[in-house]
Amino acid sequence: MRWTTFANRAGQSTGAGIADPEVPEPRRKAIGPALQGLIAFIIYLAAFVALSGHALFPHLNVPKVGQDKVDPNFYVWAWSWWPYALTHGLNPLHSHLIGAPGGYNLAWATTSPAVAVLVWPITAAAGPIAAFNVTLLLAPPASAWAAFVAARKLTGKFWPALLAGPVYGFSSYELSHDASGQPNLTVTLLPALMVYLVLLWWDGTLKRTGYVIWMTVAVALEFYTFVEAFAEITIVGTAALVVGLAVAGAAVRPKIARLAVYTAAAYAGAIVIASPYLFYALRNFPKVFVRQKPQFSLDLASLVIPGKHRLFGMNWLAAASGHLRETASYIAIPMLVLFVLLAVFTWSSRLVRMLTALFAVIILLTLGPHLIIDSRREFTLPWSGIWRLPLLRSAEPVRFIDLGYLILALGMAIWLSTVTVRRTVLWARWALAVAALAAVFADVPSLASVVVPPDPPQYWEKANPQLKISNDIPVFFTAGTYKKYVKPGENVVILSHRGNAGMLFQAYTDFYFRIGGGFINDALSRADALPQDVGALRQPTRQRIQDFENYARRAGVGALIVENAWAEKWMYIFATLGFKSTDTGGVTIFQVTPAK
Structure with missing residues (x-):
C-alpha cells in the first residue's frame, strides 16, 4: 500500500481563460521508503x-538484566574491553586482566x-x-x-x-x-x-x-x-x-x-x-x-x-x-x-x-x-x-x-x-x-523480569542464606573506595552470587585491577566465574585450603572481595583462615599478602 497525500488541483482558469503561471500544479507526495x-x-x-x-x-x-546469570556481565565487560584494549595497544583476543595468572584466550x-x-x-x-x-x-x-x-x-x-x-x-x-x-x-x-x-x-x-x-x-x-x-x-x-x-x-x-x-x-x-x-x-x-x-x-x-x-x-x-x-x-x-x-x-x-x-x-x-x-x-x-x-x-x-x-x-x-x-x-x-x-507475543518477557533470581543456579549450593539482593553497584566501587585497599593492577578475586561480578566490577572501574577467574563461556571457564581453587572452598578440606593458599601465592592475589548483598555463607570462610577482614561500602575485604 502506498501512502499518498492528496491536494486540490490549482492553476484553474482565470477570468481571461488563462492559467496563472505562478501557481504550479501540486503533485501527489508519496512517503518514500527511507x-x-x-x-x-x-x-x-x-x-x-x-x-x-x-x-x-x-x-x-x-545492571538489571540477568544478574543471576553469567552472560550479561560478560558483555558489559566486553563492551568496555574492546575500547580499552584498542586504546592501550593490547591484544584484544587475549586478556591478562582476567583469569589470572595466565589470562584467557578470547x-x-x-x-x-x-x-x-x-x-x-x-x-x-x-x-x-x-x-x-x-x-x-x-x-x-x-x-x-x-x-x-x-x-x-x-x-x-x-x-x-x-x-x-x-x-x-x-x-x-x-x-x-x-x-x-x-x-x-x-x-x-x-x-x-x-x-x-x-x-x-x-x-x-x-x-x-x-x-x-x-x-x-x-x-x-x-x-x-x-x-x-x-x-x-x-x-x-x-x-x-x-x-x-x-x-x-x-x-x-x-x-x-x-x-x-x-x-x-x-x-x-x-x-x-x-x-x-x-x-x-x-x-x-x-x-x-x-x-x-x-x-x-x-x-x-x-x-x-x-x-x-x-x-x-x-x-x-x-x-x-x-x-x-x-x-x-x-x-x-x-x-x-x-x-x-x-x-x-x-x-x-x-x-x-x-x-x-x-x-x-x-x-x-x-x-x-x-x-x-x-x-x-x-x-x-x-x-x-x-x-x-x-x-x-x-x-x-x-x-x-x-x-x-x-x-x-x-x-x-x-x-x-x-x-x-x-x-x-x-x-x-x-x-x-x-x-x-x-x-x-502473548507474553513478551520483560527485560526486568529476571532482576531477582527465583532460585539459585544449579552450580551454587541450594542451602543459601537469605540474600538481600541489590542490583546497584556497591558503594565501594561507585565512591572509589577500592583505591584505598587495592593497588593499580593488583590481582583480586571477587566472590558474589551475582553472575560474573568480578568482570562487571572490573569493567566499571575501567580495569583498575586484575581478577582471578571470570566467565567467558561454558566450555573454557567455570560456570561460577571463580578460580578452581577458590570455588572448591565451598566444601573445604585441608588439601583444598592448601591448594587455595598455593594459588593465592602463585597468582599474586592481594585481596578477596565479597559483595555482601549477594554473598553466600561459605564466602566468608577466609576469616577462619586468618585473613584480616574489613567491611566497607557494601563489601567485605579479606587482605592477602601477595607473592613477592
Whole structure:
C-alpha cells in the first residue's frame, strides 16, 4: 500500500481563460521508503520499550538484566574491553586482566567486537552498563526494522512489511535471548540486510561493484558480531543459492549464477578483513571445545508448544511445556498454518517454492545430530557427522531457527500483499496474520523480569542464606573506595552470587585491577566465574585450603572481595583462615599478602 497525500488541483482558469503561471500544479507526495523505514523503526522501538523495556529504560546505569546469570556481565565487560584494549595497544583476543595468572584466550569467546565498537561512544559517555542496556533496548527493534526493509523491498508495500518485521525481530528466539542478556544472539539485523542487498541487486538498483562492496561489509560485520552466526548464514546462504537454481527457470539461472559469483567475491573480501581474527583463532584453537548436547538441538515439540507463560489458559499443556529444554524456538500453530497456506495457494510462485524449501532445510539443520521430540531422543539423524566438523562442533544447531524466522517474516509479507478481489479473503488473511503474531507475543518477557533470581543456579549450593539482593553497584566501587585497599593492577578475586561480578566490577572501574577467574563461556571457564581453587572452598578440606593458599601465592592475589548483598555463607570462610577482614561500602575485604 502506498501512502499518498492528496491536494486540490490549482492553476484553474482565470477570468481571461488563462492559467496563472505562478501557481504550479501540486503533485501527489508519496512517503518514500527511507521515511517509511524510519516510521517503522519508531513504531517497533516504542512498542518494545512499552512491552518489555519500560523498567530498564529509566535506570540505564544499573545492571538489571540477568544478574543471576553469567552472560550479561560478560558483555558489559566486553563492551568496555574492546575500547580499552584498542586504546592501550593490547591484544584484544587475549586478556591478562582476567583469569589470572595466565589470562584467557578470547578468540573463541563471543565478545562481539563489531557491536562493542559501535556502542563505544555510549560506553565513553555513560559507561559500559548503560551501553549494554541500550544494546538490549535497540537490538530487537533494529532486527524488526531490517526485516521490514527487506520485506518492503520484496513486496513494495508498507503495511504487510510492517507486520512482517516483528515476526523476525520480536520472535521468541530474539526476545528470550534479549531478556537473558545475550546480545550476540539478538543483534541480528545483518542477515535481513543481506537479503535486502540481494533484492537491490536483483532489480538493478545496486550494480555489481556496489553489491560486492556492501555485501563484503555486511559479511565482515557479521563475522565480527558473532562467528557462529557467520557460519550459519554461510550454510543457509549456500543452500538458498542451490535451491534457487533448482526452482528457477532456465532464463533466470544465469542470473543466479552471477549472484553466486558476486557473493563469493564478497565473502573473499570479508575473509581478508577477518583474517587477523581468523589467524589468531585458528592458531589458538582450544583443545577441548565440543558443545554438542541435546539441549542445543531443536525439540520439534517446541515449535508448537508454548512455554509456561504462554499457555492462554490451556493448563493441560503445562506439563508438556515444562519438559521442553528450549522455548526460544516457539513459532506457534497460526504462524505455521499461515506459511503452509501460502505454500499451498501460491505454489506456482517460484519465490514461494524457494522459501518453502529453504525453511525445510533450516528446520533440518536445527535438529542437530539427533531427532528430539518432547525432550526424548528418538534416533540419530543421517547427517549427524557434520556436527563434528571443526566449525560446527562448537555450535548450537537450534540457533539456525533465527534464520527460519526471517523466512517466515518474508512469507507473511508475501501473504498479506498478494492481490485478491474478494474482501472476505483479504480480511481472513489479515486476521490470520494478526493471530499468528498474537500467539507468539502473548507474553513478551520483560527485560526486568529476571532482576531477582527465583532460585539459585544449579552450580551454587541450594542451602543459601537469605540474600538481600541489590542490583546497584556497591558503594565501594561507585565512591572509589577500592583505591584505598587495592593497588593499580593488583590481582583480586571477587566472590558474589551475582553472575560474573568480578568482570562487571572490573569493567566499571575501567580495569583498575586484575581478577582471578571470570566467565567467558561454558566450555573454557567455570560456570561460577571463580578460580578452581577458590570455588572448591565451598566444601573445604585441608588439601583444598592448601591448594587455595598455593594459588593465592602463585597468582599474586592481594585481596578477596565479597559483595555482601549477594554473598553466600561459605564466602566468608577466609576469616577462619586468618585473613584480616574489613567491611566497607557494601563489601567485605579479606587482605592477602601477595607473592613477592
